[in-house]
Amino acid sequence: MSFNTTSPLAVGYKNAQQYLDIETFITKAQETYSSLTWIQLIFSVIAIILSYDQIMYQIRKGSIAGPRFKIWPIIGPFLESLDPKFEEYKAKWDSGELSCVSIFHKFVVIASSRDLARKILASPKYVKPCVVDVAIKILRPTNWVFLDGKQHTDYRRSLNGLFSQKALEIYIPVQEKYMDIYLDKFTKFDGPREFFPEFRELLCALSLRTFCGDYITEEQIALIADNYYRITAALELVNFPIIIPYTKTWYGKKIADDTMKIFEKCAAMAKVHINEEAGKPACVMDEWIYLMKDAREKHSEDPEAKLLIREFSNKEISEAIFTFLFASQDASSSLACWLFQIVADRPDVVEKIREEQLAVRNNDPSVPLSLDLINEMSYTNNVVKESLRYRPPVLMVPYVVKQSFPVTETYTAPKGSMIIPTLYPALHDPEVYEDPDTFIPERWENATGDMYKRNWLVFGTGPHVCLGKNYVLMLFTGMLGKFVMNADLIHHKTALSEEIKVFATIFPKDDLIMEWKSRNPLEA
Numbered sequence: 159m160s161f162n163t164t165s166p167l168a169v170g171y172k173n174a175q176q177y178l179d180i181e182t183f184i185t186k187a188q189e190t191y192s193s194l195t196w197i198q199l200i201f202s203v204i205a206i207i208l209s210y211d212q213i214m215y216q217i218r219k220g221s222i223a224g225p226r227f228k229i230w231p232i233i234g235p236f237l238e239s240l241d242p243k244f245e246e247y248k249a250k251w252d253s254g255e256l257s258c259v260s261i262f263h264k265f266v267v268i269a270s271s272r273d274l275a276r277k278i279l280a281s282p283k284y285v286k287p288c289v290v291d292v293a294i295k296i297l298r299p300t301n302w303v304f305l306d307g308k309q310h311t312d313y314r315r316s317l318n319g320l321f322s323q324k325a326l327e328i329y330i331p332v333q334e335k336y337m338d339i340y341l342d343k344f345t346k347f348d349g350p351r352e353f354f355p356e357f358r359e360l361l362c363a364l365s366l367r368t369f370c371g372d373y374i375t376e377e378q379i380a381l382i383a384d385n386y387y388r389i390t391a392a393l394e395l396v397n398f399p400i401i402i403p404y405t406k407t408w409y410g411k412k413i414a415d416d417t418m419k420i421f422e423k424c425a426a427m428a429k430v431h432i433n434e435e436a437g438k439p440a441c442v443m444d445e446w447i448y449l450m451k452d453a454r455e456k457h458s459e460d461p462e463a464k465l466l467i468r469e470f471s472n473k474e475i476s477e478a479i480f481t482f483l484f485a486s487q488d489a490s491s492s493l494a495c496w497l498f499q500i501v502a503d504r505p506d507v508v509e510k511i512r513e514e515q516l517a518v519r520n521n522d523p524s525v526p527l528s529l530d531l532i533n534e535m536s537y538t539n540n541v542v543k544e545s546l547r548y549r550p551p552v553l554m555v556p557y558v559v560k561q562s563f564p565v566t567e568t569y570t571a572p573k574g575s576m577i578i579p580t581l582y583p584a585l586h587d588p589e590v591y592e593d594p595d596t597f598i599p600e601r602w603e604n605a606t607g608d609m610y611k612r613n614w615l616v617f618g619t620g621p622h623v624c625l626g627k628n629y630v631l632m633l634f635t636g637m638l639g640k641f642v643m644n645a646d647l648i649h650h651k652t653a654l655s656e657e658i659k660v661f662a663t664i665f666p667k668d669d670l671i672m673e674w675k676s677r678n679p680l681e682a
């Protein structure tokens with residue numbers, strides 16, 4: 159709205175000066191009025207947005223635990239989410255079996271009891287895994303991990319054979335070769351050092367050799383191991399919608415693309431080895447191509463037979479293998495850090511592991527690893543299981559609600575909200591695991607149903623349960639036995655050793671300072 163200064167309001171003033179004064183007054187009034195209107199307008203809009211934000215929060219929150227109001231309007235606890243703290247998570251889980259937070263427009267429901275966590279993970283009708291927006295760009299939208307429902311189940315059926323007991327046995331020789339190389343490297347270090355980066359490199363090398371065998375070169379492994387952290391760093395909760403060159407997300411995507419290109423070439427070489435040279439499978443890629451060939455042959459013998467595996471292109475194989483690396487790298491490095499820290503601090507555990515390792519090898523430490531040998535290492539296996547329970551690498555798994563989800567009789571999670579089943583509380587449930595905050599491998603000797611079944615959520619449950627769960631237990635049991643038998647592990651404790659740092663998974667806050675010394679396994 160504006161005043162018209164030549165309007166009849168100006169008529170009748172006796173002289174020009176008077177006329178000028180009035181004009182100045184009117185201009186000023188006009189400015190004040192129009193600026194007042196804008197300020198009022200802006201304030202009104204802000205008030206409406208803030209009220210809407212608070213009202214929506216109240217409606218979605220319903221009766222579950224959570225801050226009474228959204229304390230930081232709009233952004234919610236966004237700043238805290240940039241630097242997540244284990245103690246803050248724990249306080250949230252303890253606040254109620256269902257609690258909530260709201261960050262920007264995202265409403266997040268957190269389920270902390272065992273039964274609710276299981277219910278959510280096993281409800282594909284209502285939920286599907288939730289990934290941060292940038293993950294779709296980094297892993298590519300065509301990647302199988304983004305499939306849902308039947309398409310996902312069908313795809314997974316083809317992958318299950320890659321982690322069967324029979325397949326796991328095939329991967330052991332290449333894994334043992336690299337365990338020996340790293341054992342030698344670790345025991346030759348000069349004095350103590352941070353083992354967090356060392357374990358990340360070890361796990362990356364072990365995974366890449368298991369997945370790609372000898373098709374991948376040492377230089378390619380070094381390139382991926384050195385740069386993988388850029389992928390984890392790129393996966394922030396909120397990212398800029400487009401990828402700007404030389405930012406974190408740009409580097410993350412570049413490393414992912416370069417890695418997938420390497421995998422594609424490896425898949426082509428594996429196809430030649432299995433299909434044209436009739437070679438034996440020695441790694442995951444070989445096994446995959448072998449299973450495809452086997453299915454083809456069976457199908458040509460009996461066209462009526464139902465195909466369990468279809469043909470996969472090199473690009474599809476490279477994308478899937480990348481998801482294996484992606485899913486395993488952080489979680490396995492986390493397990494390695496806690497497992498070796500805890501064992502190094504417990505001479506009683508070390509003694510029992512060494513005793514068992516010699517016993518299963520009939521006192522001959524040079525006996526190579528095999529699936530049968532690993533299956534005999536029950537105490538060493540219990541140490542790995544207890545480490546996974548005591549310090550579960552994955553604390554929680556974010557899912558998104560596809561349609562309104564009646565989580566309890568009194569609470570329905572709204573469509574579009576994020577729902578996060580937490581795994582840690584079930585694994586520290588005092589009713590199932592006596593003295594849950596103490597590391598007791600012996601508890602697994604007479605494990606009861608719930609310890610294994612209902613509370614054992616380390617690898618999730620339901621249609622998305624971890625594909626690598628048997629692989630992890632086999633690899634770590636064999637590796638822990640070998641390393642403890644052949645080296646003295648010295649942990650240089652600090653005030654932060656027992657504190658938990660959250661970096662995608664969990665790690666000791668001081669990055670684990672250790673020293674390894676070679677030992678004669680036959681020495682008492």
Ligand code: HEM
Pocket residue numbers: 279287303314481482483485486489490493550551552555616617618619620621622623624625626627629630
């Ligand atoms: C200590 C190591 C590991 C831990 C604690 C772990 C834990 C998990 C958890 C909690 C999930 C989510 C399950 C759910 O939503 O119910 C998961 C999914 C998955 N994990 Fe693991 N994992 C580990 C290592 C591995 C390894 C070594 C591989 C591959 C060789 C792997 C492959 C996968 C895949 C592909 C998925 C997604 C499955 C799907 O969506 O169908 N993980 N893992």
